[in-house]
Amino acid sequence: MTRLIGLYALFILLFAGRTASGQHKYWLDQNSLATLSVTLPEPDRCSQWINACTYTLTEDQRSAVTAAGGILTPMLTFAPAALAHKDPILSFALEQIQANYFLKMGLTGKGVKIGIIDGGFLRADRDPTLSHLFEKGLVKSYKDYITPEMEPYGGAIGLDDNHGTEVWQLIGGYDKEKNILYGLAQEAEYYLARTDHGAYEKRIEEDLLILALEDMERQGIRLVNVSLGYNLGYSDASENYRPSQMDGKSTAIARAVEIAATQKGMLIVVAAGNEARDAWQTLSTPGDAQHALTVGASKFDIWDKMDYSSIGPDYTDFVKPDISVYSTLGTSYSTPIVTGLVACIWQMDSTLTNLEIIDILKQAGNFYPYPNNYLGYGVPTCPNIIKIMNGETIKRPQKVKTSKESYKLTRDFDTKYLVAFHKKDERNVMARVVYRPMGNKVKIKRITGARQTSLLIGTEVIEIFWE
Known part of the structure; x- marks a missing residue:
C-alpha cells in the first residue's frame, strides 16, 4: 500500500483558558455601573487606571448587564489542564462520521484489544500524537516479523518506514497541542506487528501476515487493522496476481482472513486498495475476503467515491467494499478510522459478534439497503449506529x-x-x-x-x- 511521510508536527499545550462551566470572566466599565439596575456579585479585582472591575458572571447575569446597557469585555483565564473541559477538534474523517456522538457517550475503545498488522512503526514511540498510549501502558506488544533483530520503532529509513505509525495515529491518535482528535480508540490496548517491508514486495510478506494473525488470535485479540493489500508490483513478476483471483478464496491471505472471521470470531478491517485509476482497477487481497470488513475511500461533502479507491469485483456473489470513509491519501487511512469506530462499538456492547458489528456498520451506511461495488453500503455515521443498536428507525434512500x-x-x-x-x-x-x-x-x-x-x-x- 502507499506509504507517506509523517503528517503531524507537535508541541505540548500547557495552559488554555476558561473558568468553570457556565461562568465566564468579564471587565465591566465602572462609569456605567451607577446606571445599572442589576445585582452583581463582588468584583474579583478592580483597576483604578482603567476604571473597570472584573466579574465572574453566569450567562443570565451577563444577559441582564448587557440588556441594561452595561459595557462588558470578555476575558480568558489561565486554567491548568483545560483540555479536560474542552471538546477536541475532530479530524475531517471523524467529523464526517459524526464521532462527537460517541465522544459524548464517553466511548474511547477502553478495554478492547486492537492488533495492527502493517509496515513500519518508525519513531512511533517518539510521536506526540501517540504518547498518551505509551504513558498509560496501552502498548502491549511489538513484534517485527521482517527483521526481528532491529530495535523497535527505531530502524533506519529505507529498512523501515512509518506507514504503520500513521495508520496507528488514525486509530487512537490525539494532538495535544492543537487539541485535535485523529482516532476514536484513545484507551484501547495495542498489539503491533510489522510484516510488510517498505523497500520491496514479496509473497513472504503474505505468509508473515498470516502468522501475525494467528499469533494475535492466540493473544485474545478480536479486532485487527490491516491497511495492506497485494495484487501487482512484486519484485518477482511471477508472483503477481490476476484480477480474477480477487474472489475471496484464491489467495492464501484471503482464506486466512476468512477463517479468522468465520471460525475465530475476529473482525479484520482491511483497506480496499488504491488502484481504481490503474489498469488493475479492482481491489487488493485480503480485502477480497467475503467476511473481512473492507473499507473504501469517500469524498467529504458529497459522499462520492474517491477516484483512486479500488472497485469491487462484479463476479462475486457479495459486494465489496463493505463501507467507505473519507480519505484523500489512500484507503490505508480510511481503514483505521473504522477500526477505532469498531472498538467503540465493542466497548458499548461486548456481546456483539464480529459479523453483527459488520452488519450494523452496513445498515448505518447512507446507501443501505442498496449497495454498490464503488462505495459498498456507503458512509456509516455514529448517530445511525446508535439508533440501529437501540432498535430505532433511520432515514433510508x-x-x-x-x-x-x-x-x-x-x-x-x-x-x-x-x-x-x-x-x-x-x-x-x-x-x-x-x-x-x-x-x-x-x-x-x-x-x-x-x-x-x-x-x-x-x-x-x-x-x-x-x-
Whole structure:
C-alpha cells in the first residue's frame, strides 16, 4: 500500500483558558455601573487606571448587564489542564462520521484489544500524537516479523518506514497541542506487528501476515487493522496476481482472513486498495475476503467515491467494499478510522459478534439497503449506529420506480453536482455519471442495460428502479 511521510508536527499545550462551566470572566466599565439596575456579585479585582472591575458572571447575569446597557469585555483565564473541559477538534474523517456522538457517550475503545498488522512503526514511540498510549501502558506488544533483530520503532529509513505509525495515529491518535482528535480508540490496548517491508514486495510478506494473525488470535485479540493489500508490483513478476483471483478464496491471505472471521470470531478491517485509476482497477487481497470488513475511500461533502479507491469485483456473489470513509491519501487511512469506530462499538456492547458489528456498520451506511461495488453500503455515521443498536428507525434512500427512460427531479439543490451510479444489477456499477442541475431541475437518463440507478445528492440517496 502507499506509504507517506509523517503528517503531524507537535508541541505540548500547557495552559488554555476558561473558568468553570457556565461562568465566564468579564471587565465591566465602572462609569456605567451607577446606571445599572442589576445585582452583581463582588468584583474579583478592580483597576483604578482603567476604571473597570472584573466579574465572574453566569450567562443570565451577563444577559441582564448587557440588556441594561452595561459595557462588558470578555476575558480568558489561565486554567491548568483545560483540555479536560474542552471538546477536541475532530479530524475531517471523524467529523464526517459524526464521532462527537460517541465522544459524548464517553466511548474511547477502553478495554478492547486492537492488533495492527502493517509496515513500519518508525519513531512511533517518539510521536506526540501517540504518547498518551505509551504513558498509560496501552502498548502491549511489538513484534517485527521482517527483521526481528532491529530495535523497535527505531530502524533506519529505507529498512523501515512509518506507514504503520500513521495508520496507528488514525486509530487512537490525539494532538495535544492543537487539541485535535485523529482516532476514536484513545484507551484501547495495542498489539503491533510489522510484516510488510517498505523497500520491496514479496509473497513472504503474505505468509508473515498470516502468522501475525494467528499469533494475535492466540493473544485474545478480536479486532485487527490491516491497511495492506497485494495484487501487482512484486519484485518477482511471477508472483503477481490476476484480477480474477480477487474472489475471496484464491489467495492464501484471503482464506486466512476468512477463517479468522468465520471460525475465530475476529473482525479484520482491511483497506480496499488504491488502484481504481490503474489498469488493475479492482481491489487488493485480503480485502477480497467475503467476511473481512473492507473499507473504501469517500469524498467529504458529497459522499462520492474517491477516484483512486479500488472497485469491487462484479463476479462475486457479495459486494465489496463493505463501507467507505473519507480519505484523500489512500484507503490505508480510511481503514483505521473504522477500526477505532469498531472498538467503540465493542466497548458499548461486548456481546456483539464480529459479523453483527459488520452488519450494523452496513445498515448505518447512507446507501443501505442498496449497495454498490464503488462505495459498498456507503458512509456509516455514529448517530445511525446508535439508533440501529437501540432498535430505532433511520432515514433510508427514497425508492422510485419508473417505466420511462429518464427520471426528472425538481428541488432546491445545495450541491454543485449529483452522481448517478448506473447498475447492471442490484449492486454492480456499469457507469458513474455526474449531473449538474439546471436551476432547480435535473434529468437522469437511463443508460442501456441499467436495471437500477443510485442517485447520490450530497449524502442522500434516491434508488431508481427502471421498469
